[in-house]
Amino acid sequence: MDDCEKLAGLLFxxxxxxxxxxxxxxxxxxxxxxxxxxxxxxxxxxxxxxxxIFSAFIxxxxxxxxxxxxxxxxxxxxxxxxxxxxxxxxxxxxxxxxIVPDEGVVGQNEEKGGYGPYRQSHRKEIYRCFAKELVKKGxxxxxxxxxDDLAGMRKAQDDESTTTKGYFGKWAVCRSLTFDEQRSRxxxxxxxxxxxxSDGDENKKITVRDLIKGKxxxxxxxxxxxxxxxDGIPTYHFAHAVDDHLMRTTHVVRGDEWIASLPVHIQLxxxxxxKPPKYVHISPIMKIDNGxxxxxxxxxxxxxxVSFYREQxxxxxxxxxxxxxxxxxxxxxxRRANPAEPLSRFPxxxxxxxxxxxxxDIAKMNDISKNIISKMGADEIFEKxxxxxxxFDPELxxxxxxxxxxxxxxFSIDRGGTNPRKDISKWSDVRGYVEYFYPALYKSGKRPxxxxxxxDARAILSKYLEVxxxxxxxxxxxxxxKGLCEPLGFTPNVKEFKKNPSAFKGHVGDVSAVIxxxxxxxxxxxxxxxxxxxxxxxxxxxRINGAIDDYTLxxxxxxxx
Ligand code: GLU
Numbered sequence: 004m005d006d007c008e009k010l011a012g013l014l015f016x017x018x019x020x021x022x023x024x025x026x027x028x029x030x031x032x033x034x035x036x037x038x039x040x041x042x043x044x045x046x047x048x049x050x051x052x053x054x055x056i057f058s059a060f061i062x063x064x065x066x067x068x069x070x071x072x073x074x075x076x077x078x079x080x081x082x083x084x085x086x087x088x089x090x091x092x093x094x095x096x097x098x099x100x101x102i103v104p105d106e107g108v109v110g111q112n113e114e115k116g117g118y119g120p121y122r123q124s125h126r127k128e129i130y131r132c133f134a135k136e137l138v139k140k141g142x143x144x145x146x147x148x149x150x151d152d153l154a155g156m157r158k159a160q161d162d163e164s165t166t167t168k169g170y171f172g173k174w175a176v177c178r179s180l181t182f183d184e185q186r187s188r189x190x191x192x193x194x195x196x197x198x199x200x201s202d203g204d205e206n207k208k209i210t211v212r213d214l215i216k217g218k219x220x221x222x223x224x225x226x227x228x229x230x231x232x233x234d235g236i237p238t239y240h241f242a243h244a245v246d247d248h249l250m251r252t253t254h255v256v257r258g259d260e261w262i263a264s265l266p267v268h269i270q271l272x273x274x275x276x277x278k279p280p281k282y283v284h285i286s287p288i289m290k291i292d293n294g295x296x297x298x299x300x301x302x303x304x305x306x307x308x309v310s311f312y313r314e315q316x317x318x319x320x321x322x323x324x325x326x327x328x329x330x331x332x333x334x335x336x337x338r339r340a341n342p343a344e345p346l347s348r349f350p351x352x353x354x355x356x357x358x359x360x361x362x363x364d365i366a367k368m369n370d371i372s373k374n375i376i377s378k379m380g381a382d383e384i385f386e387k388x389x390x391x392x393x394x395f396d397p398e399l400x401x402x403x404x405x406x407x408x409x410x411x412x413x414f415s416i417d418r419g420g421t422n423p424r425k426d427i428s429k430w431s432d433v434r435g436y437v438e439y440f441y442p443a444l445y446k447s448g449k450r451p452x453x454x455x456x457x458x459d460a461r462a463i464l465s466k467y468l469e470v471x472x473x474x475x476x477x478x479x480x481x482x483x484x485k486g487l488c489e490p491l492g493f494t495p496n497v498k499e500f501k502k503n504p505s506a507f508k509g510h511v512g513d514v515s516a517v518i519x520x521x522x523x524x525x526x527x528x529x530x531x532x533x534x535x536x537x538x539x540x541x542x543x544x545x546r547i548n549g550a551i552d553d554y555t556l557x558x559x560x561x562x563x564x
Contacts, residue, residue, distance in 0.1 A: 006182035015135040038071035041254040047089020051096035062256035074107035077122045096309040118250040130237040145195040146177040197231040224266035244271040259284040286360030316391040316430025321372035329361035369428035377423040381414035391430035417529040439523040457554040473540035521550035
């Protein structure tokens with residue numbers, strides 16, 4: 004038995020499983036040709052942001068589009084950074100956007116699939132098994148350096164101004180310990196980490212063909228990186244190689260901050276005898292700020308937080324539709340050609356993703372969402388707003404649930420035709436959209452339209468009260484408004500007005516604008532006839548009388564001022 008084998012035996016004497024057994028336990032997946040296996044592998048550190056959601060979304064699409072598997076692995080090897088309910092918030096974040104894993108961690112204490120466990124903290128024996136293999140082959144060794152030793156090494160490297168820093172080559176002092184030295188330190192109980200014995204050459208390069216970034220060339224890794232920490236827990240690098248191999252991942256979709264680690268990863272796959280996966284490195288989501296492109300920031304951009312979308316009440320489908328525009332720039336053309344198709348029919352392609360980072364634009368997201376909401380029926384809107392308002396706007400929730408029929412009638416106005424209104428981009432817009440329908444929410448704030456004097460507005464409203472009929476059908480209602488025009492110096496005919504504007508005080512549009520303002524305090528509303536019918540006679544008359552009073556008062560003030 005050579006020293007490496009003796010060392011492996013000494014370090015892992017209690018190990019009961021072999022790499023062969025693991026290879027058999029987790030065989031290559033039985034999937035059709037071309038089916039991709041990709042994963043989302045977050046750490047439960049608490050802050051799920053849109054960058055994570057975007058990565059998970061892309062990873063899922065990558066699997067779905069090929070009839071493959073998308074799974075969730077929890078990378079909980081850093082206990083210091085872990086937060087309580089970390090897994091729950093990851094799952095909540097994913098589920099909120101309809102990103103449901105086919106396999107892996109699917110609940111706080113629930114897993115699905117034959118390639119688990121899917122929480123790294125439950126895979127200690129698996130990592131030890133492969134660590135033992137590396138020790139046996141001479142590619143790993145115990146390092147007994149203390150924090151002080153490492154600080155001393157860093158200082159010496161600074162003093163010598165070495166171009167490369169770190170634990171490598173001659174600096175890697177524990178590399179050259181003899182087996183007897185190793186054994187006596189281990190038996191004396193000295194703490195140690197397990198390090199890679201790097202076989203890299205910094206003058207040689209690794210080449211990776213990233214599916215988004217293209218060809219990546221980087222110098223080989225020469226650092227003796229840590230594989231297992233002193234408590235036997237693996238580092239990210241080692242766990243990545245072991246897990247993505249045994250879980251038979253074909254595509255590693257992750258943030259591009261991991262590109263720097265590629266030389267280590269490629270080396271580990273090679274030393275472990277594993278076939279490396281394909282890499283898909285996603286650029287961070289960017290934002291244009293004062294003409295400059297920058298990363299979305301946790302501090303400055305509320306839209307980075309997953310919670311923002313829930314609190315604001317964006318429908319899931321709006322966010323996903325928007326994320327798809329960020330993912331593939333040809334999506335919008337496809338959508339125009341296929342307005343009614345579900346999102347899942349879009350032929351997503353990883354190769355069409357931007358290597359430089361998609362730019363997030365909340366205004367565009369709002370437009371997309373308005374469009375999606377404009378196609379929803381009144382009942383659907385009622386249900387969705389109610390679910391949202393119950394949590395985030397209890398007052399609105401009470402009003403809606405007090406009289407669902409009334410609420411649904413509000414949402415029905417101008418809905419369902421070929422050109423539905425696009426007023427609502429998120430459920431938090433609904434309060435503003437409906438408030439004038441509810442005396443409890445209504446804030447009166449009327450002023451006559453700019454081109455109309457207070458006296459003319461008053462005259463229009465007084466005359467209108469004389470003819471107003473609460474039960475009038477729309478054509479009767481409109482002909483009454485037209486009928487007000489001429490006696491008051493307006494014209495019912497917009498064309499005529501345009502031909503000779505100085506001959507009139509305004510046209511029928513101005514007259515109805517005065518009525519609209521008096522009844523709703525808005526310059527813009529859905530179909531006014533429908534609005535007034537819903538408000539009912541008493542409310543309409545009270546508001547018109549209120550406006551007449553307000554405008555009278557306004558004129559007094561103007562005259563005395
Ligand atoms: N646990 C790593 C992270 O949260 C995952 C990187 C990867 O997907 O491989 O950043």
